[in-house]
Amino acid sequence: MSGAVGGAVAFEVPGVPGTPRGWGRRVVRWAADTVLVVVCALCGLVFLGLELDPASGPRVRGDAALVADVLLGLPATLALYARRRAPVLVAGVLVAVSVVSGFAAVPCLVALFGVAVRRRWPAVAALGAATVLVGVVYGLLWPDPEFPQWLLVLFLLALVVPVAGWGMYVRTRHQLVASLREQAETARAEQELRVQRARATERARIAREMHDVLAHRLSLVSMHAGALEFRPGAPAEDVARAAGVIRAGTHEALEDLRDILGVLRADAAAPGGEEVSGRPQPTLDDVPALVEEARAAGADVDLHLGVPDGARPPALAGRTAYRVVQEGMTNARKHAAGRPVRVLVDGAPGTGLEVSVVDDGAAAALAPSPGAAVPGAGLGLVGLAERVALAGGELEHGRTGGGYRLRARLPWPA
Incomplete structure (x- = not known):
């Protein structure tokens, strides 16, 4: 639907009959219009031939009127080539010519x-009524005694x-068709758009997951x-223990990174936004286990579980x-290394679950040098x-x- 002119809607829908698509389609349309014009011209000649046939009864028009009929009707028929561009104008011209x-x-x-086909019903009703009226006038100008006027109206x-x-x-x-x-x-x-948004959401989720997992390790x-x-x-024992923790932490970080890259390579996320791992x-x-791992690394962590x-x-x-505890202890190691940390997990069905990670601000007994800050x-x-x-x-x-x-x-x- 390309637009409306004077309240009438013109149809020019891609893929719908009546819309040109390149030179091939225009050639086909021109050929179809030519066939239509030829058929209409033949119908007009048949109509005149019936009037000239002596067996059809006495002639109602003279030779001059018949010649004028052809001279006016043939150019008007050729106007059908422009009926798609100006349907109302072409129809109005043909209705006017049909009077004689x-x-x-x-x-x-x-x-x-x-x-x-191309305009709204008011234009169709007006031209239809004009066509019937013109037919009646034609019958009045050249009446046929064997064809009463009322029968002509019914025929029209x-x-x-x-x-x-x-x-x-x-x-x-x-x-x-255009609406569908x-x-x-x-x-x-x-x-x-939904796919793009889902991809963006998944990438953001993966980035958060990468931060949570790798930052801890x-x-x-x-x-x-x-x-x-x-x-x-x-002492050698302390060095060996620290080296073991470093090796184990590095190994775990690589495992976590492999899982996260597996999510990136997955064709689609699991239903409900669950991680694919x-x-x-x-x-x-x-x-x-997370707290014990931190304690094994030398952190002073006090855990209280109040879950039934x-x-x-x-x-x-x-x-x-779990992610809250992980992020809290990671931040404590970054910004309060060596300080005691209290982890509280409390809750019950119907009352909710509360998780808190607090460092008390006490001076560290042993802290890494500033150059080792994470x-x-x-x-x-x-x-x-x-x-x-x-x-x-809610997070505070x-x-x-x-x-x-x-x-x-x-x-x-509950």
Whole structure:
């Protein structure tokens, strides 16, 4: 549907009959129009031949009127070539010529059909009524005693009404096809947009996951490497233990990185936004192991689990709680190395799950040198806040005296 002129809608829909597509389609259309003009001209000649046939009864018009009929009707018939560009104008010309030319009767019906296909019903009704009226005037100008006037009116209505109705049906059909095509294009565009958004969301989730996992592992490695650098004369047992922790942490970091790259190579994310990984995702039950790993690295961590025995929070809440503890201890190693850290996990079904990581700000007994500080992007808490929000919870963080507190509240339905 290319537009509307004077309240009438013109159909120029790609792929719908009536719309040119290159020179090949235009040639085919021109050939079809030529065939149509020839057929209309033959119908006009047949109409005149019947009038000239002595067996059809006495002639109602003289030779001069018949010659004028042909001279007016033939050029008017050629106007059908322009019926697509100006359907109302062509139909109006043919209706006017039909007052004195029976040669233009069939082209007039063809033009009316074109108007019904390309214009709204008011224009179709006006031209249809004009066609019937012109036919009546033609019958009055050259009356046929064997064809009463009332029968002529019925005959004209029997021609005009089906032609106009058929044209309006074709127009409605074109509208439906154009609407369905537009809906399909819109749906395709929306689907592409959803895919792009899903990809962007997945990439952001992978980036947050990479920060959460690798920052925890690499902070352990950095802390032990800094301790070795700070104490070059440490006993061999301590050096061996620190080297073992570094090796194990590096190995775990590589494993986590392999899992994350596996997500990037996956064709699609799992339903519901769950991580696609070769290993099970952490839950609340893995928090003690996380704390023990930090303690083995030399951190002073006090863990308090207030969750009832046998009670398990939803998978999303448990995984988010694990990430909160992981991020809290990672930040403590980065910004409060050597300070005691308290980890509190408390909650029950129906009351929710609360997780907090607090360092008390006490002076460290042994801290790495400034050169061993772990760099950070400053986006860990941003990603963690989004993760907690997606789980339906709330995240709070800020200074408490000389220390820092990270606390999250997560839903735990009864």
